[in-house]
Amino acid sequence: MSSVLAYCRPGYEVDLGNEILALGTEKGLYGYPQFKANSGFVQFVFHQDADASSFVKSQPVDQTIFARQLFEVLADVDIEDKSDRIGPIISSLTELADVPSCGLLFVEHADTEAGKELAKLCKKIAVPMRQAFRKQGWLTKAEQTNLPAMHVFFTDTDRCFVGVSDSKGRSPFANGICRLKFPSQSPSRSTLKLEEALLLMLTDEQREAICRPGARAVDLGACPGGWTYQLVSREMHVEAVDNGKMADHLMATGLVDYRPEDGFRYKPQFGQVELLVCDMIEKPDRVADLMASWLCKRWTNHAIFNLKLPMKRRYETVYTAIQSVKAQLAEQKIRATINVRHLYHDRDEVTVAVIRAL
Structure with missing residues (x-):
């Protein structure tokens, strides 16, 4: 049986399974997902033996929406003697x-x-397992990030999946999770969503060019300032749009222009900004159309925003919204990369980064 294993946020197994099915179909690689609700992972079984390897090599995990990590399964191991x-x-x-x-x-x-109960087991067994794999010649003596990685994924104390991920397509983080420390000066934990997006969804070159000191940004739905904090910490000037109250220490920086206005009617004060960010609680299609409108009117060069997800048909909802954005940009002949990720610090939402060619 040829299969891949993908990790996700618990409760999103259906969405991840539907996404892999759609991605595989686009590549001519057919199969079906297997999972248990709230298990935090999906095993996708392909009909052809070589298809799992082809899928992993052609599908970087950061170009998926719901997958945190992705590897080809080599063995499904039951352990009788613990x-x-x-x-x-x-x-x-x-x-x-x-x-x-x-x-x-x-x-x-x-x-x-x-799974958290298995964390101690995973930590305890990692060193002797590494030594055993090196003895077999399956693992290099020194770590080499340019080679495939071996994954041993425990689903219980007596069962695990073993497989390999592609060096260019895998997540570099254990469990596919980028853990960030909450900055004490931020007025809300939502700041971690934008920080993770800036770190993982932009290249170093893009981040340096867009989030440069002195550049202007707009934060729609800004209060109390979690996302504005990330921009101000990079010395950007921010038009913070919301009817709520902004944190006093952000206002004291002199980099925040507070605008108590409707985010759906707001226009940038100087005609154009470098970056538009938005974390408003609103229907995803409405937010997507607003972001596309700003980009098509050239009010912003780039946009990073969240789409709040419904309880059902989440993959289909995101796909429809993003296709609408792509169509509107194409009509205006705007060249941009669009990346959509269900980040670790997201909850019932996905983060979208639309970055124009620099």
């Missing part, structure tokens, strides 16, 4: 015709309450 968990894994891999040489080892678990 006093020796490494032995059965070695035996299962030894039976394979070919195990690629890997430069990294990730021993992981799902982001669930049950």
